[in-house]
Amino acid sequence: MHQRQAVIERIRRVSAGVQRLELAVEPPQRALSGGQFFLARTTATYDPYLREAWLPVALNDKTIVVERPTRYQYLPNQVVDLLGPLGKPFPLRNSARALLLIAYEAAPSIFLLMLQSALARNSAATLVLIGQAQQYPLEALPSALEVIRAEHYETWAERAQHIAWADQIFAVAPPPYDLPAYMRLLEDAQRVRHAVSAELLYGIFQPPMPCGIGACQACLVRLQNGDEVPACTEGMAFDLTRVNLLQSLADSAGA
Amino acid sequence: MHQRQAVIERIRRVSAGVQRLELAVEPPQRALSGGQFFLARTTATYDPYLREAWLPVALNDKTIVVERPTRYQYLPNQVVDLLGPLGKPFPLRNSARALLLIAYEAAPSIFLLMLQSALARNSAATLVLIGQAQQYPLEALPSALEVIRAEHYETWAERAQHIAWADQIFAVAPPPYDLPAYMRLLEDAQRVRHAVSAELLYGIFQPPMPCGIGACQACLVRLQNGDEVPACTEGMAFDLTRVNLLQSLADSAGA
Amino acid sequence: MLEITTGKMTLRLSPPVMGASGAFGFAGEYGKLIDLSTLGALVTNPISLRARRAATGARVVPLDSGVLIHTGLPNGGIYKMHRQYAAKWRASPIPVIVHLIGTPEDLAECAAFLDQQAEIAAIELGINDALTAREVRAMVARVRAQTQLPLLAKLPLYQAVNLAAAAADGGANALVIAAPPRGTARDPLSGQLVGGRVYGPWLKPLAVRIVGQLAPRLSIPIIGCGGIHHPDDARDFFEAGARAVQLDSVVWARPEMVIAIAKAFSGGELTRAAGALADEWRPLGEPAERRTTLIPAPPPPHVPSPPEI
Amino acid sequence: MLEITTGKMTLRLSPPVMGASGAFGFAGEYGKLIDLSTLGALVTNPISLRARRAATGARVVPLDSGVLIHTGLPNGGIYKMHRQYAAKWRASPIPVIVHLIGTPEDLAECAAFLDQQAEIAAIELGINDALTAREVRAMVARVRAQTQLPLLAKLPLYQAVNLAAAAADGGANALVIAAPPRGTARDPLSGQLVGGRVYGPWLKPLAVRIVGQLAPRLSIPIIGCGGIHHPDDARDFFEAGARAVQLDSVVWARPEMVIAIAKAFSGGELTRAAGALADEWRPLGEPAERRTTLIPAPPPPHVPSPPEI
Ligand SMILES: Cc1cc2nc3c(=O)[nH]c(=O)nc-3n(C[C@H](O)[C@H](O)[C@H](O)COP(=O)(O)OP(=O)(O)OC[C@H]3O[C@@H](n4cnc5c(N)ncnc54)[C@H](O)[C@@H]3O)c2cc1C
Ligand SMILES: Cc1cc2nc3c(=O)[nH]c(=O)nc-3n(C[C@H](O)[C@H](O)[C@H](O)COP(=O)(O)OP(=O)(O)OC[C@H]3O[C@@H](n4cnc5c(N)ncnc54)[C@H](O)[C@@H]3O)c2cc1C
Ligand SMILES: Cc1cc2nc3c(=O)[nH]c(=O)nc-3n(C[C@H](O)[C@H](O)[C@H](O)COP(=O)(O)O)c2cc1C
Ligand SMILES: Cc1cc2nc3c(=O)[nH]c(=O)nc-3n(C[C@H](O)[C@H](O)[C@H](O)COP(=O)(O)O)c2cc1C
Ligand code: FES
Ligand code: FES
Numbered sequence A, B: 001m002h003q004r005q006a007v008i009e010r011i012r013r014v015s016a017g018v019q020r021l022e023l024a025v026e027p028p029q030r031a032l033s034g035g036q037f038f039l040a041r042t043t044a045t046y047d048p049y050l051r052e053a054w055l056p057v058a059l060n061d062k063t064i065v066v067e068r069p070t071r072y073q074y075l076p077n078q079v080v081d082l083l084g085p086l087g088k089p090f091p092l093r094n095s096a097r098a099l100l101l102i103a104y105e106a107a108p109s110i111f112l113l114m115l116q117s118a119l120a121r122n123s124a125a126t127l128v129l130i131g132q133a134q135q136y137p138l139e140a141l142p143s144a145l146e147v148i149r150a151e152h153y154e155t156w157a158e159r160a161q162h163i164a165w166a167d168q169i170f171a172v173a174p175p176p177y178d179l180p181a182y183m184r185l186l187e188d189a190q191r192v193r194h195a196v197s198a199e200l201l202y203g204i205f206q207p208p209m210p211c212g213i214g215a216c217q218a219c220l221v222r223l224q225n226g227d228e229v230p231a232c233t234e235g236m237a238f239d240l241t242r243v244n245l246l247q248s249l250a251d252s253a254g255a
Numbered sequence C, D: 001m002l003e004i005t006t007g008k009m010t011l012r013l014s015p016p017v018m019g020a021s022g023a024f025g026f027a028g029e030y031g032k033l034i035d036l037s038t039l040g041a042l043v044t045n046p047i048s049l050r051a052r053r054a055a056t057g058a059r060v061v062p063l064d065s066g067v068l069i070h071t072g073l074p075n076g077g078i079y080k081m082h083r084q085y086a087a088k089w090r091a092s093p094i095p096v097i098v099h100l101i102g103t104p105e106d107l108a109e110c111a112a113f114l115d116q117q118a119e120i121a122a123i124e125l126g127i128n129d130a131l132t133a134r135e136v137r138a139m140v141a142r143v144r145a146q147t148q149l150p151l152l153a154k155l156p157l158y159q160a161v162n163l164a165a166a167a168a169d170g171g172a173n174a175l176v177i178a179a180p181p182r183g184t185a186r187d188p189l190s191g192q193l194v195g196g197r198v199y200g201p202w203l204k205p206l207a208v209r210i211v212g213q214l215a216p217r218l219s220i221p222i223i224g225c226g227g228i229h230h231p232d233d234a235r236d237f238f239e240a241g242a243r244a245v246q247l248d249s250v251v252w253a254r255p256e257m258v259i260a261i262a263k264a265f266s267g268g269e270l271t272r273a274a275g276a277l278a279d280e281w282r283p284l285g286e287p288a289e290r291r292t293t294l295i296p297a298p299p300p301p302h303v304p305s306p307p308e309i
Helices: A108-120 A131-135 A159-165 A178-193 A245-254 B108-120 B131-135 B159-165 B178-193 B245-254 C078-091 C104-115 C133-144 C160-170 C203-217 C231-240 C255-264 C269-273 D078-091 D104-115 D133-144 D160-170 D203-217 D231-240 D255-264 D269-273
Strands: A002-013 A018-024 A037-041 A052-059 A063-069 A079-086 A098-104 A124-130 A146-150 A168-172 A201-204 A220-222 A228-230 A237-239 B002-013 B018-024 B037-041 B052-059 B063-069 B079-086 B098-104 B124-130 B146-150 B168-172 B201-204 B220-222 B228-230 B237-239 C002-005 C010-013 C017-019 C041-043 C059-063 C066-070 C096-100 C122-126 C151-156 C174-179 C182-186 C193-199 C222-225 C244-247 D002-005 D010-013 D017-019 D041-043 D059-063 D066-070 D096-100 D122-126 D151-156 D174-179 D182-186 D193-199 D222-225 D244-247
Touching: A052 A079, A052 A108, A098 A108, A098 A131, A098 A159, A108 A124, A108 A168, A124 A131, A131 A146, A159 A178, A168 A178, A178 A201, A178 A245, A220 A245, B052 B079, B052 B108, B098 B108, B098 B131, B098 B159, B108 B124, B108 B168, B124 B131, B131 B146, B159 B178, B168 B178, B178 B201, B178 B245, B220 B245, C017 C255, C059 C182, C059 C193, C059 D203, C066 C182, C078 C104, C096 C104, C104 C122, C104 C133, C122 C133, C133 C151, C133 C160, C151 C160, C160 C174, C160 C203, C174 C203, C182 D203, C182 D231, C193 D203, C193 D231, C203 C222, C203 C231, C203 D059, C203 D182, C203 D193, C222 C231, C231 C244, C231 C255, C231 D182, C231 D193, C244 C255, D017 D255, D059 D182, D059 D193, D066 D182, D078 D104, D096 D104, D104 D122, D104 D133, D122 D133, D133 D151, D133 D160, D151 D160, D160 D174, D160 D203, D174 D203, D203 D222, D203 D231, D222 D231, D231 D244, D231 D255, D244 D255
Parallel strands: A098 A124, A098 A168, A124 A146, A168 A201, B098 B124, B098 B168, B124 B146, B168 B201, C017 C041, C017 C244, C041 C096, C096 C122, C122 C151, C151 C174, C174 C222, C222 C244, D017 D041, D017 D244, D041 D096, D096 D122, D122 D151, D151 D174, D174 D222, D222 D244
Antiparallel strands: A002 A018, A002 A079, A018 A063, A037 A052, A037 A079, A052 A063, A201 A237, A220 A228, B002 B018, B002 B079, B018 B063, B037 B052, B037 B079, B052 B063, B201 B237, B220 B228, C002 C010, C059 C066, C066 C193, C182 C193, D002 D010, D059 D066, D066 D193, D182 D193
16 A cells, blocks of 8 residues: 555546546556555645545556546646555356345446456356436446346346346445345345355445444444455455345344 | 636747736626736636636737746636736826836836836836846836846946936835845835835735635734725725834844 | 514524624624625624723634634724614624623613614623622613613623522523633743633534533523524534524634535425425535545445445 | 553553544545554544434535534444444554543443453543533543543534643543534525534634643643645644644545645654754655745744845
């Protein structure tokens, strides 16, 4: 992990809601895999105070590309302060031939870097865009990807088959949708696959992250074994069979 | 007075320390005279919290030009929020044929708009640049102006003559230099002119101005008659024979 | 709307949004820029029994998202100020509340005088941070004995929880929560550490918390104050239990926001009569979202409308 | 450098710049990013007698130039935490100070245990805002009776002035001024008003003022804490009377600044020996001016160097 300055070399508007920033970064920060991220500081003042979580979607020769909502404004040549790469690479299995990716009310950006590797080794990948996720621009997705769109989780056609056939499943939903969405997905998986083995079904946890380094304890995820571990260092993807979803959901309902 | 949005149409770097912003503004805000100013807000966040004091240096057909130190950064097409014009026009007398302007450790920007009017009616004007004021780029000044440069107030050659011959004198010094500088100037004027009449010698007071509207009382100037009046609405130029310089200096020394 | 009634008269705050003491001047100075009649009332800058001079080298220290200011609370003393401003106060389209500062004796004398002035709608007392609860109760009671005007007591942030009951017991008709705390920062002009009150949006979470603590415990209304820069900020105060709000330094930063906030709480008489919460009043001319958030944040599940993509 | 000596041992803070409890983790988590050995000491995140769980839906609310956070202070309890981290604490190149929270009984038990652990350099007690001066004195005394380790007491901002003497009388060897106050703000994720502590640069003027009030009155050293984001901020605390400082949330915003601040106060042994003030120490690797000011501001007349033009 490093703290370095990077320069925004180019800004491309991908859709009304999505833009991509091409960043000139130093080598240590290009050594990253799908699922890792940066915490970026873009202002000289302390407003905003916390860093923004930046998700890389592509690696070029000397640059990396990150995706940001267009409501944040950036400028070409702007110098930003980058902390990272943070988090663990998504645990994509070499043997995973059929990949199921689910974006629930969230941009699927976080999958794109992992998808590059997966498609490069000829895995098949299906991406399900649910709700607002449908607004994500299809032309920004790799063409080898099968894309399915659904207004609601319930109206996702052939949901059972998709879940049953996948070798690995990754789902992303923003808080506070994450816990209920992952719970439903886990229940579905348990129903259609009878048993859900370890390393099959992953949920991505993206709570606000003040430090990104495992120190401030603002991003803890509660596991079945009773441990509470930082999403910033142990995530952002967690094996949903290891997460104490039930207790977390109950607690957050009572909060 | 108005609150309006303006667009920065053009930015010209005049010297290492000075830049000029050309602003597209609405007509009410172009109705202003030398000595008046704006309070500008340039960020969507509250950092900085207070507005910046912007000094117009030229009026064009559809734009006004303001001068800012280069350590503040602006962008072409940037939208700024302008409050103004604020303050009173400098009380330039029609009969003033010989104008003496003194910039003490401060840019002479605040004089430029008034100078336009004065030179247009063939008044003669002398500008004395003292200390850091000497760094002000001469090419940014009107050519009809006589410019005198001095490292210190004491080394200003022919000081006595200049002060004796002027029909009106305006001096600018930034706080906390203002009180001592104006005191010395008033004493000199009293010495070389025997009596200093009203409406001869003006000092410009530029304390920080949170409101610019005479409401918050953070910018009061103490007068000889005991009144305390806002520099933002009654200034920024004050007749130095009306200001209680002695008491103000004594108080600020004790603070 | 909030109505505060005493024996003598009723202070009607409609909308329940006021200009606070400090930034709005003595008599509608901001009328040059914004339509003050959209507000529910205006509190004057602090007035003392005897004249006070401006702090020399008045200290204004920029802070991150805020500012430290010490003016010394200059004013000509109650009698001179009244002579100077009575006509303007009389002509004011909205109620004028005079903010008084000073010793208990001074305050009592000022209150007795203002009680006789028809153009004054209410008195707000600035409560000094150094006072104990016992002293506050005695001071408010002493002023109460001199006037039937509605009496607001403005409590300092740190001590508001400890002083609230005392001010109410002393006879205050409403509490303003809270006056900003003092701080120390380096004056860029003098290079010295100087003291003053500190202002900025960060005041809001501190004051909202105290309003939330006090509202359930008090029988008199609470007027929220501190860091309000947007209708959503006022809404937070209302939800925490405030019945009205005061705005102050936002008028420097974004004068137009004062009107937007007042308008956001101007409608809704019908809703209110039906028992709705203050923060459900119909928003009028309300500006966009308070601020962008760190991580694109959809509203909670019960109001589903996820982020644009 | 600041030395705090008790019967048993001396806590040597060199430089007098520490990582505070809360943002730095339990055992040098930031060592991955910055060279922690440049600091004078590290205070652990809060540890309680029994395990505490994380607040679910841990609340992080962005504010203007700040943030509200409620973590619930999760930790495994003192015995488990000690098993987990003792080796790392022993290997630490700088003193480790354990921050304890809990009831007086809990604190006493934790302190008695830590007293036997050689890798612990000192204990810092988190003093709850709700305690009275009498309770604070008794609580500190009870802990004092269990340990000869240097004892720091961290006081909450609002009550610091009222509680300082009590903490000192109870046997604290130094006071940390101050822990940040609580606030209430709307959680962008849940849409609810939530409580938590508030952090940001605006804390500094509030804390500096209280340090300035307390320093002349106390015989034990004050450690300044709150809003320090630049060597100049630390300098303000030293000038107000602090003998050391703690840094916390700056490490999120600008980790590199932690090192810059530590280095700025690392030199100057010679100057100090000659009796100079802490803020006259030779600055090393010090970054540029703290912030730009509203109106181009030259330094005061006694250090003439007017603005560039
Ligand atoms: C609840 C409450 C809220 C308040 N809110 C504000 C506020 O928001 N803004 C505000 O400005 N005041 C506010 N005041 C008043 C302020 O806190 C002071 O009480 C007031 O400014 C006078 O200063 P002082 O009482 O600290 O007295 P001192 O500090 O002893 O000052 C006495 C006089 O000396 C002068 N003075 C003091 N120090 C200096 C100095 N360093 N340089 C020059 N002159 C100096 C002042 O002019 C003052 O008149 C508030 C008071 C109360 C009770
Ligand atoms: C001097 C001092 C400084 C402190 N500084 C900090 C600090 O900087 N940061 C910090 O986080 N804490 C800090 N604390 C601790 C903090 O203020 C609380 O004491 C602590 O977080 C536990 O909450 P509580 O005591 O308010 O108890 P409660 O609020 O009653 O909480 C009890 C438990 O319930 C849970 N809980 C409470 N409310 C909710 C909710 N709405 N949703 C979900 N769970 C909830 C919490 O996990 C907590 O463990 C400090 C304490 C002291 C004494
Ligand atoms: C210049 C100035 C002077 C003030 N004087 C007082 C005062 O004497 N008493 C008081 O209770 N509040 C005083 N205030 C505080 C305001 O009334 C208000 O409580 C404070 O500014 C917080 O609100 P805001 O965040 O909306 O500005 C003053 C404010 C300013 C700006
Ligand atoms: C996540 C977190 C938890 C904290 N917990 C405590 C605590 O239990 N007790 C305490 O006194 N301070 C606690 N603090 C406060 C810090 O030690 C410090 O006082 C505060 O952050 C102000 O300093 P700063 O402005 O440098 O961040 C905590 C801070 C953070 C960020
Ligand atoms: S963000 Fe601080 S522990 Fe994860
Ligand atoms: S700036 Fe507020 S009165 Fe002049």
